[in-house]
Amino acid sequence: MKFEAPVAVTEIAAMIGAALEGNHQLMASGINEIHKVQEGDISFVDFEKYYDKALNSAATIIIINKKVACPAGKALLVTDDPFSAYVSLVKHFRPFEPSSKPISDTAVIGEDTIIQPNVFIGNHVRIGSNCLIHPNVTIYDHTVIGDNVIIHAGTVIGADAFYFKKRKERAVMYDKMESCGRVIIESDVEIGAGCTIDKGVSGDTIIGQGTKLDNMIHIGHGTVIGRNCLFAAQVGIGGKARIEDNVILWGQVGVSKDLVIGKDAVVLAQSGVPSSLEGGKTYFGSPVEDARNKMKELNWIKRIPELWEKVMNK
Amino acid sequence: MKFEAPVAVTEIAAMIGAALEGNHQLMASGINEIHKVQEGDISFVDFEKYYDKALNSAATIIIINKKVACPAGKALLVTDDPFSAYVSLVKHFRPFEPSSKPISDTAVIGEDTIIQPNVFIGNHVRIGSNCLIHPNVTIYDHTVIGDNVIIHAGTVIGADAFYFKKRKERAVMYDKMESCGRVIIESDVEIGAGCTIDKGVSGDTIIGQGTKLDNMIHIGHGTVIGRNCLFAAQVGIGGKARIEDNVILWGQVGVSKDLVIGKDAVVLAQSGVPSSLEGGKTYFGSPVEDARNKMKELNWIKRIPELWEKVMNK
Amino acid sequence: MKFEAPVAVTEIAAMIGAALEGNHQLMASGINEIHKVQEGDISFVDFEKYYDKALNSAATIIIINKKVACPAGKALLVTDDPFSAYVSLVKHFRPFEPSSKPISDTAVIGEDTIIQPNVFIGNHVRIGSNCLIHPNVTIYDHTVIGDNVIIHAGTVIGADAFYFKKRKERAVMYDKMESCGRVIIESDVEIGAGCTIDKGVSGDTIIGQGTKLDNMIHIGHGTVIGRNCLFAAQVGIGGKARIEDNVILWGQVGVSKDLVIGKDAVVLAQSGVPSSLEGGKTYFGSPVEDARNKMKELNWIKRIPELWEKVMNK
Numbered sequence: 001m002k003f004e005a006p007v008a009v010t011e012i013a014a015m016i017g018a019a020l021e022g023n024h025q026l027m028a029s030g031i032n033e034i035h036k037v038q039e040g041d042i043s044f045v046d047f048e049k050y051y052d053k054a055l056n057s058a059a060t061i062i063i064i065n066k067k068v069a070c071p072a073g074k075a076l077l078v079t080d081d082p083f084s085a086y087v088s089l090v091k092h093f094r095p096f097e098p099s100s101k102p103i104s105d106t107a108v109i110g111e112d113t114i115i116q117p118n119v120f121i122g123n124h125v126r127i128g129s130n131c132l133i134h135p136n137v138t139i140y141d142h143t144v145i146g147d148n149v150i151i152h153a154g155t156v157i158g159a160d161a162f163y164f165k166k167r168k169e170r171a172v173m174y175d176k177m178e179s180c181g182r183v184i185i186e187s188d189v190e191i192g193a194g195c196t197i198d199k200g201v202s203g204d205t206i207i208g209q210g211t212k213l214d215n216m217i218h219i220g221h222g223t224v225i226g227r228n229c230l231f232a233a234q235v236g237i238g239g240k241a242r243i244e245d246n247v248i249l250w251g252q253v254g255v256s257k258d259l260v261i262g263k264d265a266v267v268l269a270q271s272g273v274p275s276s277l278e279g280g281k282t283y284f285g286s287p288v289e290d291a292r293n294k295m296k297e298l299n300w301i302k303r304i305p306e307l308w309e310k311v312m313n314k
Numbered sequence: 315m316k317f318e319a320p321v322a323v324t325e326i327a328a329m330i331g332a333a334l335e336g337n338h339q340l341m342a343s344g345i346n347e348i349h350k351v352q353e354g355d356i357s358f359v360d361f362e363k364y365y366d367k368a369l370n371s372a373a374t375i376i377i378i379n380k381k382v383a384c385p386a387g388k389a390l391l392v393t394d395d396p397f398s399a400y401v402s403l404v405k406h407f408r409p410f411e412p413s414s415k416p417i418s419d420t421a422v423i424g425e426d427t428i429i430q431p432n433v434f435i436g437n438h439v440r441i442g443s444n445c446l447i448h449p450n451v452t453i454y455d456h457t458v459i460g461d462n463v464i465i466h467a468g469t470v471i472g473a474d475a476f477y478f479k480k481r482k483e484r485a486v487m488y489d490k491m492e493s494c495g496r497v498i499i500e501s502d503v504e505i506g507a508g509c510t511i512d513k514g515v516s517g518d519t520i521i522g523q524g525t526k527l528d529n530m531i532h533i534g535h536g537t538v539i540g541r542n543c544l545f546a547a548q549v550g551i552g553g554k555a556r557i558e559d560n561v562i563l564w565g566q567v568g569v570s571k572d573l574v575i576g577k578d579a580v581v582l583a584q585s586g587v588p589s590s591l592e593g594g595k596t597y598f599g600s601p602v603e604d605a606r607n608k609m610k611e612l613n614w615i616k617r618i619p620e621l622w623e624k625v626m627n628k
Numbered sequence: 629m630k631f632e633a634p635v636a637v638t639e640i641a642a643m644i645g646a647a648l649e650g651n652h653q654l655m656a657s658g659i660n661e662i663h664k665v666q667e668g669d670i671s672f673v674d675f676e677k678y679y680d681k682a683l684n685s686a687a688t689i690i691i692i693n694k695k696v697a698c699p700a701g702k703a704l705l706v707t708d709d710p711f712s713a714y715v716s717l718v719k720h721f722r723p724f725e726p727s728s729k730p731i732s733d734t735a736v737i738g739e740d741t742i743i744q745p746n747v748f749i750g751n752h753v754r755i756g757s758n759c760l761i762h763p764n765v766t767i768y769d770h771t772v773i774g775d776n777v778i779i780h781a782g783t784v785i786g787a788d789a790f791y792f793k794k795r796k797e798r799a800v801m802y803d804k805m806e807s808c809g810r811v812i813i814e815s816d817v818e819i820g821a822g823c824t825i826d827k828g829v830s831g832d833t834i835i836g837q838g839t840k841l842d843n844m845i846h847i848g849h850g851t852v853i854g855r856n857c858l859f860a861a862q863v864g865i866g867g868k869a870r871i872e873d874n875v876i877l878w879g880q881v882g883v884s885k886d887l888v889i890g891k892d893a894v895v896l897a898q899s900g901v902p903s904s905l906e907g908g909k910t911y912f913g914s915p916v917e918d919a920r921n922k923m924k925e926l927n928w929i930k931r932i933p934e935l936w937e938k939v940m941n942k
Contacts, residue, residue: 102745117416120763135434135452138763138781153452153470156781156821162842172816172838173856188486193470193510196821196843210486214476215510218861228487233532252568254880270586272898300932304614431730449748449766467766467784502800507784507824524800528790529824542801547846566882584900618928
């Protein structure tokens with residue numbers, strides 16, 4: 001997430017009560033969790049084993065829980081609880097704005113777009129032209145939707161990322177990471193009924209142009225889906241996955257987080273995808289394998305009794 | 315879908331700019347995709363390998379992309395792009411009618427039926443008597459619901475079929491088939507919360523009398539479900555399946571499209587049904603098998619290490 | 629479910645037209661199906677094989693379809709159809725109250741709780757302070773929600789139990805058990821978008837403090853979930869399960885009814901849990917096994933061709 005205007009690092013330090021190390025002149029341009037960080041951004045780290053990754057990342061300003069050597073040209077914000085400091089910045093720069101009516105006055109809706117009854121459209125939402133939003137759809141704040149998009153009834157766009165920090169020592173163990181990312185639905189996308197597409201933690205969840213989703217599909221936070229993909233009903237995709245163009249997922253397929261499915265891949269129904277898949281192939285199984293190999297394997301299983309007989313009679 | 319009154323084939327030809335071959339006197343009684351076509355209907359075909367099927371089907375008027383010999387008593391409408399011509403007819407005869415309020419004035423609702431707040435009921439919907447429609451339900455145009463039906467919150471009845479024509483040569487590859495079918499829910503059906511039941515492409519999706527659906531069940535376009543079926547939560551059924559009476563599907567079962575599950579069949583949880591199943595039996599697995607055979611198979615798998623030992627020590 | 633004030637057993641007998649046997653002085657304190665019954669409660673039994681269980685249960689008043697010896701200090705209500713008699717009592721003491729507006733005047737909502745537009749809140753609902761209820765959420769009557777609870781859009785809390793009595797002899801075969809239980813969501817819970825959490829048949833469905841649910845999760849009637857559990861998207865849990873503290877269920881896991889998952893258990897994605905699991909372990913597969921054993925098994929399957937070779941060449 002980028003700020004509307006740069007903010008002085010000294011101001012950030014004051015906000016979160018952190019000791020400022022390194023370059024005091026820096027201006028922060030945005031706030032991002034480590035996987036999405038860009039130059040000028042504030043990020044955070046709270047485990048020593050990730051210090052190097054964070055300090056060497058594109059982040060210009062790092063909230064950290066120990067005073068370490070500050071890389072040249074950067075700034076450190078040293079505080080006991082970087083996670084909470086980061087979350088407080090998210091809340092400050094992207095505060096939740098309650099809505100007093102179903103369609104926010106700050107939403108911008110294009111020409112010839114039809115909004116059916118009982119739809120909720122949050123603050124700062126942008127919807128292009130010639131779209132059709134069916135009843136009881138919920139579109140959270142800051143969502144961006146292109147042209148010629150159809151969204152069927154009951155679908156929810158932009159709910160929070162499912163992302164918590166575990167605090168073993170607390171009675172309430174999971175501490176919520178506030179999300180400040182968005183959902184971007186490109187033009188010519190159709191989304192079925194009862195789908196849920198979560199916003200990114202700090203970056204964007206993107207549904208690429210011309211992609212078609214059937215009903216009850218879940219897309220996790222920050223996942224990026226290419227163009228002209230086709231997902232059948234009840235598919236679920238975890239957070240920060242990348243699904244390239246023309247990928248076809250059949251019904252009830254589950255895809256784990258943080259992986260890539262290559263262009264033109266096809267995954268057959270009910271398969272489970274635990275890690276990245278090369279494009280251009282067909283897959284099946286849970287965990288998934290090359291579909292032909294999987295079919296052979298299923299045949300081999302059927303031959304175990306025959307094999308047993310052979311061994312017994314030898 | 316049937317027209318309200320027959321339409322002259324000459325008028326249809328003019329609408330879609332097609333060359334008319336064969337019987338010019340015909341009146342079209344409706345429009346149907348090839349799987350649902352009846353005498354008097356218009357249908358379409360755009361692949362040579364399906365020409366014979368289409369020409370020999372019940373369809374009286376066939377939109378086709380090549381001039382061929384017209385079967386006696388029928389008419390051909392020759393045009394470059396039969397799919398688009400067909401879609402334009404669907405849009406003409408079953409245009410989308412935006413709703414300006416949550417419950418359409420053209421909806422007919424029976425005595426003693428309770429409609430809870432925040433429900434959407436579209437145009438030309440018919441709901442019988444003594445029904446209970448819980449909050450945030452969406453009922454699309456033309457849906458027909460019997461008596462004593464309960465629909466729980468958040469359920470969506472009658473969203474569009476998930477059905478596209480692939481146009482490899484286009485940047486936006488999937489071309490939407492407009493659906494003109496309906497959903498018909500017979501009497502004494504109960505539908506859980508968060509379900510989605512899609513309308514047929516041109517025919518009807520039917521939920522038979524006394525069938526009970528748990529939560530988050532997806533029923534694809536044109537699927538016909540018998541009487542007294544029982545489906546547990548998160549079941550998904552593809553398009554144009556036929557599920558006979560008394561079928562029981564346990565949780566998270568996935569059923570593919572275009573198949574039949576016979577009367578009294580039981581499919582155990584998480585199974586995947588890729589093709590038709592005989593009635594009266596119990597099934598398990600993905601892909602599904604006779605449940606007892608599948609259980610034996612799972613036992614055989616556990617004996618592989620024992621078999622390995624035997625072979626090694628012989 | 630407990631009555632607001634005790635009701636004389638003679639009055640109950642008159643209501644359902646039953647013959648009263650045993651102690652005529654008793655006062656009934658509530659009504660509960662057999663799994664939830666407490667002293668003072670009315671319950672019912674209609675199969676001879678369950679008579680002993682019902683008569684020896686905590687129930688003080690038993691609706692039964694045959695005159696048998698009445699246990700000391702109890703009362704029997706003898707009637708031909710105990711199920712229907714029981715359902716009629718549920719309807720009498722917990723009648724469905726239609727809502728004329730989206731947020732009932734009898735709902736009590738705590739300080740600093742934000743209710744977004746298009747939310748439905750039923751009668752006698754209690755919501756604590758500092759909660760955030762997103763748009764298009766449905767909260768059925770009698771639901772109880774603690775403090776600091778977040779519920780994302782489209783979620784449905786408190787729909788009816790999926791629970792029917794089979795009447796083979798009737799054309800409409802499944803007879804609805806009316807539910808009079810509630811859903812209780814403890815403090816600090818977050819529930820994702822598009823979830824469904826059903827009320828108990830007569831007891832309560834409980835989501836324990838600090839538990840976090842991702843999107844599209846189904847929780848069946850009367851299921852009790854401990855503290856600090858973490859369930860990923862599209863998990864489904866059947867009725868009357870007990871999930872202890874700190875359990876983690878990954879995406880699309882299915883859990884059967886009437887079982888226990890022990891504290892600190894982890895169940896990997898797409899697994900199916902047919903029966904109780906010991907705590908503190910990691911599980912995988914459908915049906916589920918110890919994850920390491922399951923992984924070994926998957927490796928053994930891959931070695932079948934090698935084993936075949938060995939046998940053939942010996």
